[in-house]
Amino acid sequence: MPPAFPEIWRLRLTVTPETLAPFEAVFDLYAEAVTMFMEDRTGMSDGDCLWFLEGFSRTPPDRAVVIAGLSAVAAANGIDVPPLEIERVPGIDWVLANLRDFPPISAGRFFVHGSHWRGKPPQGSVAIEIDAGTAFGSGEHATTRGCLLALDMLVRRRRRLRVLDLGAGSGILGIAAAKVWAPKVLCTDIDPPAVRVMAANADNNHVGARVRACVSDGYRNPLVARGAPYDLVFSNILARPLCRFAPDLAAHLAPNGLAVLSGLLERQERRVMACHEAQGLRLKKRILVDGWATLVIGR
Incomplete structure (x- = not known):
């Protein structure tokens, strides 16, 4: 074996x-x-x-x-x-082993902790329990925190219904959206073990009925097209695939929809934005955490 x-x-x-x-x-x-x-x-x-x-x-x-x-x-x-x-x-399982050394993370209203943590979440916070396992995304990385801060900001504005978390890893962003905002979330990843992890994480956070997990190389899975157009798209990946997927993002985003892009360094912003501006998308908000950028964009 x-x-x-x-x-x-x-x-x-x-x-x-x-x-x-x-x-x-x-x-x-x-x-x-x-x-x-x-x-x-x-x-x-x-x-x-x-x-x-x-x-x-x-x-x-x-x-x-x-x-x-x-x-x-x-x-x-x-x-x-x-x-x-x-x-x-x-x-x-070196990701899980490392995770045990990380303290809980706060990002706006969100409080992310591992299953090993036995404390009490701050009053009024939205607690998310994540053990990344074989999937990326424990909440510790600056890009994940940036995306959670962006979601925290957007929650204050208006409710959205259809959410896509592209390259979801552990599913932390889709789970966060399902907890505070969206009754319907699709989480995708190119890695089948990651998809199993995100589905288990959704169940552990009591939002399994609202979160669907599937394997997809970018936007290729028919389930992604079937759920479009999306009111909110998370794409916390890397600068190069963000640029490559810009036309697909524009095609799957609702007319008044927003996308939260991350996984890029501050110096990569210009290139990533140029690719999305060519698709008619404009910068609405930027968040910087430890040299990493999170961009909120829309039409």
Whole structure:
């Protein structure tokens, strides 16, 4: 029987803000998932510090091939190649293991905690219990907090009925919307294990009847088109897929609908907004958390 949590390999570079983008492009070629975070996790430097760039792969990466790609990009940009670290991550549920070390997170009216937490949520808060497991999204990351703050702001304005959480991971954003706002939420992810996690999380938060989870590569699943147009779309992914999905977002958004985009660094805002402005969508609100941007857009 294969292990419940197979081993994965992690590639890691420590880079400056100026060299983050070219090296990220190389990691995109050799890793199945790429992430980055500031060495200064307080965010006080506003991104002007060293960054950790990490890529994850389920197959062992070829060090010589990766270094060759990094060297080519470095030569083209007149920069040096930092030391490349490649290590095998043990076959454990490392996301859940890390989650146990995180304290609860507050974002506006939302209070996110793991099942290991035994305290009492603040009075008047909307408590969400999330154990991410094999899916991304425990509430700790700045992009998730930015999206929850955006939802907190929108709840004060008017009720919306149809919500899509695209690339939902643990389903935290769709669950939050179902708890305070929407009677009908569709949560999607390209990863089948993540979809199972989000469905279980919805049930654990007593909104399983209002949240439907399905596997979808972007907007391709027919269920996504069937539920359109959406009054609110969450898309907390990465800058490149946000740009690629801009035409699909515009096609699935209701005339007065809003979208909450995140997963992008502050320096990537201009490129992401240019792609959406080409589809007739305009910036309504921006939220910055620890160098990461959350954009609320609409027509």
